[in-house]
Amino acid sequence: MKKRALGKSGLAVSALGLGCMGMSEFYGPGDEKESIATIHRALDLGVDFLDTSDIYGIGRNEDLVGKAIRDRRDKVVLATKFGILRGSDGSWQGVNGKPGYVRTACEASMRRLGGEVIDLYYQHRVDPGVPIEETVGAMAGLVREGKVRYLGLSEAAPQTVRRAQAVHPIAALQSEYSFWTRDHEGEVIPVCRELGIGFVAYSPLGRGFFTGRIRVAGDLDEGDRRHHFPRFQGENMAANLALLRRVEEMATRKGCTPAQFALAWVLARGEDIVPIPGTKRRDRLEENLGALDVEFTAEEMAEVDSAFPPGTAAGMRYPEEAMRMVNR
Numbered sequence: 178m179k180k181r182a183l184g185k186s187g188l189a190v191s192a193l194g195l196g197c198m199g200m201s202e203f204y205g206p207g208d209e210k211e212s213i214a215t216i217h218r219a220l221d222l223g224v225d226f227l228d229t230s231d232i233y234g235i236g237r238n239e240d241l242v243g244k245a246i247r248d249r250r251d252k253v254v255l256a257t258k259f260g261i262l263r264g265s266d267g268s269w270q271g272v273n274g275k276p277g278y279v280r281t282a283c284e285a286s287m288r289r290l291g292g293e294v295i296d297l298y299y300q301h302r303v304d305p306g307v308p309i310e311e312t313v314g315a316m317a318g319l320v321r322e323g324k325v326r327y328l329g330l331s332e333a334a335p336q337t338v339r340r341a342q343a344v345h346p347i348a349a350l351q352s353e354y355s356f357w358t359r360d361h362e363g364e365v366i367p368v369c370r371e372l373g374i375g376f377v378a379y380s381p382l383g384r385g386f387f388t389g390r391i392r393v394a395g396d397l398d399e400g401d402r403r404h405h406f407p408r409f410q411g412e413n414m415a416a417n418l419a420l421l422r423r424v425e426e427m428a429t430r431k432g433c434t435p436a437q438f439a440l441a442w443v444l445a446r447g448e449d450i451v452p453i454p455g456t457k458r459r460d461r462l463e464e465n466l467g468a469l470d471v472e473f474t475a476e477e478m479a480e481v482d483s484a485f486p487p488g489t490a491a492g493m494r495y496p497e498e499a500m501r502m503v504n505r
Contacts, residue, residue: 178223183375
């Protein structure tokens with residue numbers, strides 16, 4: 178397995194990670210047995226970078242990941258997040274970056290994950306009511322105490338990243354990045370590179386859209402969260418299918434699947450970028466790993482840039498309320 182360094186932090190991870198969110202919530206029914214088998218298969222194939230959060234399944238995802246890695250913790254670079262609040266009924270209740278909450282959330286995650294340390298601890302969303310210096314200061318305290326090894330942010334604005342870095346080294350910024358989400362190329366990724374911060378790309382397959390398996394809303398389970406995402410709705414979905422057809426055509430020429438083509442493009446955007454495609458099935462995991470063998474020429478990269486310039490997707494990447502939580 179190829180490794181990539183997350184900036185200048187000293188943290189090295191597998192070039193492709195595994196997003197575990199969908200194993201517990203949001204993308205249809207889960208299967209704990211198959212999910213754990215998928216995590217084990219990932220580790221057997223050299224994927225050591227596992228990503229979860231305390232809100233996925235309202236803690237159940239951390240429980241699942243903890244159960245899966247209990248007897249192989251030494252093989253894992255474990256990343257989790259805090260900061261988004263949910264009620265026991267699943268309701269969304271804002272964000273919390275207060276120093277006291279940072280510690281409470283971390284200790285709760287550690288209990289669910291069943292370990293003595295979290296390798297990479299992200300603030301899931303920036304709390305506009307708490308100076309980032311205070312939140313990161315509390316996170317830094319966890320590093321000093323040995324509860325956390327490295328710090329990260331998610332969907333933070335460039336100026337916020339700079340302020341956070343001034344308090345304590347930030348190993349990684351995790352934000353959405355794919356063919357149809359290239360917002361971060363303008364300022365965020367350049368700032369990360371300037372400061373020596375790695376970039377972790379979530380939803381590199383466009384929330385599964387670029388696998389080619391979602392063409393109409395009926396392809397999604399009834400309770401699938403993507404029904405509420407603008408890019409999967411009505412005229413937006415119809416317009417975005419033109420992007421998918423272009424990906425499929427390019428992938429056919431390249432001799433790989435659309436998913437492999439999409440992941441290989443993200444990988445080709447820089448050695449400091451680590452995609453973390455999510456899956457809950459072993460066959461999809463193995464397909465995704467095939468992207469590591471797909472390489473682009475300069476001409477092919479130029480063709481993709483021409484086909485998918487920033488802003489080309491129809492619809493916002495989140496519903497309006499969730500969009501207010503990013504880039505702040």
